[in-house]
Amino acid sequence: MKNPFENANVLITGGLGFIGSNLAIRLVGLGANVTLVDNMLPRQGGNLFNIEPVKGKVHVNFSDIRNALSMNYLVQGKDYVFHLAGQVNHVDSMRNPIQDLDINCKGTLVLLEACHHNNPDARIIFAGTRGEYGKSVHLPVDEEHPTNPVGIYAITNLTAEKMVLVYHNVKGLQGVCLRITNTFGPRHQMMHDEYGVLNWFIRKALDDEAIPVFGDGAILRDFLYVDDLLDGLLAIATTPGAYGDVYNVGTGRGISFRELAETIVAVAGQGRVAHVPFTRERKEVEPGDYVADIRKIQEATGWNPGIPLEEGIRRTVEFYRKYRDHYWKR
Amino acid sequence: MKNPFENANVLITGGLGFIGSNLAIRLVGLGANVTLVDNMLPRQGGNLFNIEPVKGKVHVNFSDIRNALSMNYLVQGKDYVFHLAGQVNHVDSMRNPIQDLDINCKGTLVLLEACHHNNPDARIIFAGTRGEYGKSVHLPVDEEHPTNPVGIYAITNLTAEKMVLVYHNVKGLQGVCLRITNTFGPRHQMMHDEYGVLNWFIRKALDDEAIPVFGDGAILRDFLYVDDLLDGLLAIATTPGAYGDVYNVGTGRGISFRELAETIVAVAGQGRVAHVPFTRERKEVEPGDYVADIRKIQEATGWNPGIPLEEGIRRTVEFYRKYRDHYWKR
Numbered sequence: 001m002k003n004p005f006e007n008a009n010v011l012i013t014g015g016l017g018f019i020g021s022n023l024a025i026r027l028v029g030l031g032a033n034v035t036l037v038d039n040m041l042p043r044q045g046g047n048l049f050n051i052e053p054v055k056g057k058v059h060v061n062f063s064d065i066r067n068a069l070s071m072n073y074l075v076q077g078k079d080y081v082f083h084l085a086g087q088v089n090h091v092d093s094m095r096n097p098i099q100d101l102d103i104n105c106k107g108t109l110v111l112l113e114a115c116h117h118n119n120p121d122a123r124i125i126f127a128g129t130r131g132e133y134g135k136s137v138h139l140p141v142d143e144e145h146p147t148n149p150v151g152i153y154a155i156t157n158l159t160a161e162k163m164v165l166v167y168h169n170v171k172g173l174q175g176v177c178l179r180i181t182n183t184f185g186p187r188h189q190m191m192h193d194e195y196g197v198l199n200w201f202i203r204k205a206l207d208d209e210a211i212p213v214f215g216d217g218a219i220l221r222d223f224l225y226v227d228d229l230l231d232g233l234l235a236i237a238t239t240p241g242a243y244g245d246v247y248n249v250g251t252g253r254g255i256s257f258r259e260l261a262e263t264i265v266a267v268a269g270q271g272r273v274a275h276v277p278f279t280r281e282r283k284e285v286e287p288g289d290y291v292a293d294i295r296k297i298q299e300a301t302g303w304n305p306g307i308p309l310e311e312g313i314r315r316t317v318e319f320y321r322k323y324r325d326h327y328w329k330r
Numbered sequence: 331m332k333n334p335f336e337n338a339n340v341l342i343t344g345g346l347g348f349i350g351s352n353l354a355i356r357l358v359g360l361g362a363n364v365t366l367v368d369n370m371l372p373r374q375g376g377n378l379f380n381i382e383p384v385k386g387k388v389h390v391n392f393s394d395i396r397n398a399l400s401m402n403y404l405v406q407g408k409d410y411v412f413h414l415a416g417q418v419n420h421v422d423s424m425r426n427p428i429q430d431l432d433i434n435c436k437g438t439l440v441l442l443e444a445c446h447h448n449n450p451d452a453r454i455i456f457a458g459t460r461g462e463y464g465k466s467v468h469l470p471v472d473e474e475h476p477t478n479p480v481g482i483y484a485i486t487n488l489t490a491e492k493m494v495l496v497y498h499n500v501k502g503l504q505g506v507c508l509r510i511t512n513t514f515g516p517r518h519q520m521m522h523d524e525y526g527v528l529n530w531f532i533r534k535a536l537d538d539e540a541i542p543v544f545g546d547g548a549i550l551r552d553f554l555y556v557d558d559l560l561d562g563l564l565a566i567a568t569t570p571g572a573y574g575d576v577y578n579v580g581t582g583r584g585i586s587f588r589e590l591a592e593t594i595v596a597v598a599g600q601g602r603v604a605h606v607p608f609t610r611e612r613k614e615v616e617p618g619d620y621v622a623d624i625r626k627i628q629e630a631t632g633w634n635p636g637i638p639l640e641e642g643i644r645r646t647v648e649f650y651r652k653y654r655d656h657y658w659k660r
Contacts, residue, residue: 163482
C-alpha cells in the first residue's frame with residue numbers, strides 16, 4: 001500500500017506546539033516535505049526543542065496565521081494544511097476574549113482566504129475541540145449533540161469550524177473538522193496548569209508533589225494519547241469522502257480525574273493525590289462529564305485508538321524524565 | 331399598568347439603521363431617554379433621516395461598537411442596551427469575511443466587555459438572525475433546530491449570540507438573544523438589493539419596474555413587519571425570566587417569494603413580477619424554506635405578531651411614496 005505522505009508537501013500551523021510538533025516528526029518519518037508556521041506566542045506551547053528529532057529536516061517559518069502576507073506564500077504548493085494554530089487556553093480566553101477571537105477566528109479566516117486565492121486544492125484539516133459541545137446532555141457525545149459552549153475559547157473554535165465548512169461548501173475548498181478530546185503526551189507545555197490537565201498532573205508527579213484534583217474528582221474526561229490522535233489526523237486527511245464534515249476524536253472511554261491522578265501516581269511511582277476546591281475561573285468554564293462517541297470517524301476511516309491510558313502515561317513520564325529541563329525549571 | 335420605559339435610559343447600537351431607528355421612535359414615544367450609536371458604514375442602512383420624527387429628542391453618537399473607548403462611556407447608566415449594530419449584508423460577508431467577523435464578533439465582545447466593566451446590570455437584547463439555522467431540516471423551525479449556517483454573516487451572528495450567553499452565564503451580565511426572521515417596513519435602506527428583499531421588491535414596484543423573483547419563486551420565508559418586531563423586542567426586554575436564552579421572532583407563517591411579489595404588485599398597484607435565474611452569489615447563501623416556530627417567545631412574553639402582510643406592505647408603500655427622495659434616486 002502506497003504511503004500517501006511520501007513527498008507530500010505539508011503545512012502545519014502551530015507547528016512548534018504540542019500536536020503540531022508531534023505531527024511534524026511523524027510526517028518527516030513518512031517522507032513528507034514539512035513546513036511549520038508558528039507565532040511562538042508565550043505560554044501557548046511553541047518550543048523549538050519539540051522538533052529536535054527532525055532538526056534541519058523541516059522548514060520553520062516564524063509568523064502568524066493572522067498575517068495574510070505570510071499565509072499567502074506559505075499555503076502555495078501544499079497538498080495538506082493541518083490547521084492546529086490557536087489560542088488554546090480556556091482561562092486566557094475569558095480574560096482576553098478579543099485576542100482569542102482574533103487568533104482563532106480571524107486567523108482561520110486569513111488561512112482560508114489564503115488557500116482560496118493561492119491554493120484552492122489544498123486539503124485542510126482543522127483541529128477543533130470537544131469544548132464546542134459545552135455541557136453534555138447525553139453520553140457518549142456524538143456529532144449531533146447540541147453545541148452550547150461554556151467559554152469563549154470553545155465558541156471561537158466552533159466558529160472557526162463553521163467557517164471551514166462554509167469555505168468547503170460555498171468556496172470549493174476541501175476542509176474537514178475534528179472535535180478533539182483532551183489529548184496528552186510528550187511535547188506539551190509544562191510551564192503552567194491553565195490547559196493540558198493530564199500533562200500538568202504528570203509534572204506534579206515528577207516533581208513528587210501533590211496532584212491537585214478539583215472537588216471530589218468524579219468528573220469524567222476522555223483522555224487520548226497524542227500518537228493515537230496523529231493516526232486519526234492522518235486517517236481523516238487521506239479519506240477524501242470525509243471532507244466537508246465534522247468528526248469526534250477520542251477513545252470513547254470516560255476516566256474520572258481521581259482515577260487519572262491515581263493512575264499517574266502508580267505509573268510514575270511518585271507524587272500523591274490531593275483534593276482541592278475548584279477555583280472560580282475553573283468552575284466557570286467546567287462543562288462536566290465528557291466521553292466522545294467515536295463511531296463516525298471509525299466508520300469513515302477505520303481508525304481506532306490503540307494505546308491504553310497507562311501506556312500513554314508511561315511514555316509521557318519517560319519523555320519528561322529525560323527532557324524535563326527543556327519544559328520546566330524545578 | 332406602569333410603562334417600564336418611562337424615563338428608562340436606553341442605548342441602541344446601530345441606532346440610525348432600519349430597526350434601530352424605528353425602535354428609537356417607539357421608545358421616545360414611551361418616554362425613554364434614548365442614545366443611539368452608529369458608525370454610518372456605507373451601504374448598511376444608517377440614515378439620519380430615519381430619526382427625523384424624534385430629531386432633538388434622542389442623543390446621536392457617531393462611533394463604532396468596535397471602539398472600546400466610546401463604548402465604555404456609552405453603556406454607563408443605561409437600563410437597556412439594544413444591540414442591533416452589525417454587518418448585515420450576506421453577500422458582503424462572503425466578499426469581505428474578515429470585516430464581517432470584526433464588526434459582528436469583535437464589536438459584540440467590545441460591547442459586552444464595556445458592560446462587564448462599566449455597567450454589569452444593563453439588560454442587553456441581542457438581535458440575531460434566522461440565518462443562524464442554515465438549511466431547515468424541519469418546518470417550522472424551533473430554537474432546538476440544528477445551527478449550520480450557510481454563510482459567514484450567519485456564522486458571525488451565531489458566534490455573537492453565543493458570546494452574549496457566555497457573558498450572561500459566566501460573567502453575570504443580563505443578556506437575551508433573538509433570532510429574527512426577514513423583517514420589512516419603513517426606514518430600511520433602499521439603495522441596493524443585497525439584503526432586505528421585501529423592501530427591495532417594494533422599491534421595484536414603486537419605480538414601476540419588474541420585481542425579480544429568483545427561480546420559480548416557490549421558496550418560503552416568514553416576513554415580519556417592523557412594528558411587530560418592535561413589540562417583540564420590548565416584550566423580551568421587559569421579561570426578566572427571558573434573559574439567558576434564545577428566542578425566534580417571526581410570524582409563524584410561510585409566504586413564497588412569488589406570492590410576496592404578487593401581493594406587493596396588488597397593494598402598490600404598480601410593478602410586475604418577473605422570474606429571473608439565481609445569481610451565483612445568491613444561490614451560494616440561499617438556505618431554502620424558512621418558517622419560524624414562535625411558540626417559545628409567545629409563551630414567555632405573551633407577544634403576538636398582529637399586522638397582516640398586506641397591511642405591513644401598505645404602510646411601507648405609503649412611507650416610501652412620501653419619503654422616497656431620502657432613500658433612493660430615481
